[in-house]
Amino acid sequence: AQRVTQPEKLLSVFKGAPVELKCNYSYSGSPELFWYVQYSRQRLQLLLRHISRESIKGFTADLNKGETSFHLKKPFAQEEDSAMYYCALSFSSNTGKLIFGQGTTLQVKP
Amino acid sequence: EPEVTQTPSHQVTQMGQEVILRCVPISNHLYFYWYRQILGQKVEFLVSFYNNEISEKSEIFDDQFSVERPDGSNFTLKIRSTKLEDSAMYFCASSRDTMSEAFFGQGTRLTVV
Numbered sequence: 241a242q243r244v245t246q247p248e249k250l251l252s253v254f255k256g257a258p259v260e261l262k263c264n265y266s267y268s269g270s271p272e273l274f275w276y277v278q279y280s281r282q283r284l285q286l287l288l289r290h291i292s293r294e295s296i297k298g299f300t301a302d303l304n305k306g307e308t309s310f311h312l313k314k315p316f317a318q319e320e321d322s323a324m325y326y327c328a329l330s331f332s333s334n335t336g337k338l339i340f341g342q343g344t345t346l347q348v349k350p
Numbered sequence: 351e352p353e354v355t356q357t358p359s360h361q362v363t364q365m366g367q368e369v370i371l372r373c374v375p376i377s378n379h380l381y382f383y384w385y386r387q388i389l390g391q392k393v394e395f396l397v398s399f400y401n402n403e404i405s406e407k408s409e410i411f412d413d414q415f416s417v418e419r420p421d422g423s424n425f426t427l428k429i430r431s432t433k434l435e436d437s438a439m440y441f442c443a444s445s446r447d448t449m450s451e452a453f454f455g456q457g458t459r460l461t462v463v
Contacts, residue, residue: 272449276454282456283353283354283454283455283456283457284393284441284454285453286451286452326392326393330448334405334406334448335381335400335405335448336381336383336398336445336447336449336450336452337383337395337406338383338385338393338395338452339395340385340392340393340394342391343392
């Protein structure tokens with residue numbers, strides 16, 4: 241079955257430190273991977289997706305098909321990055337359904 | 351910037367009662383979704399809807415659930431006879447097509463007592 245795993249519930253770092261939020265997936269075909277972010281009291285919003293290969297707010301993520309991973313990285317964390325981050329997988333191009341991981345709370349301390 | 355709007359933001363209902371959660375998707379979007387998140391758990395897909403019919407539904411989406419697009423703007427989720435375990439945050443989302451970004455509403459917190 242298709243699954244997304246985010247092993248860390250909480251990641252706490254100091255401002256300026258590098259951040260890596262882990263995401264692994266299980267799917268035998270060609271997945272589409274996303275990172276969604278939810279800031280405090282705001283709605284879920286797309287941060288980035290692997291096919292666009294963009295850097296958004298300093299975050300990047302590379303799809304590693306060999307390791308079935310799509311880790312989210314930022315070299316220098318900022319306090320405003322504190323939020324809940326969800327990795328999500330889409331594989332059904334007919335319906336657009338997303339499968340989410342458990343989410344990781346990123347806490348950036350001053 | 352256009353947004354997906356959900357009403358109400360919080361609904362409390364008694365077990366066994368029917369509830370209707372409402373969503374107004376972004377106007378030029380054609381694909382609509384409902385997800386739910388039980389407290390402390392992951393966001394789970396419930397159903398996708400396109401061209402006035404369900405295109406995919408999960409195991410959670412049993413006969414107690416139904417969706418409807420009653421007019422050109424609203425997209426509703428009905429739970430016919432609520433159970434305690436239906437208590438969750440329900441998110442509506444819409445997208446232009448299945449490969450485009452899904453935009454989420456702010457959610458409706460449903461509490462079944």
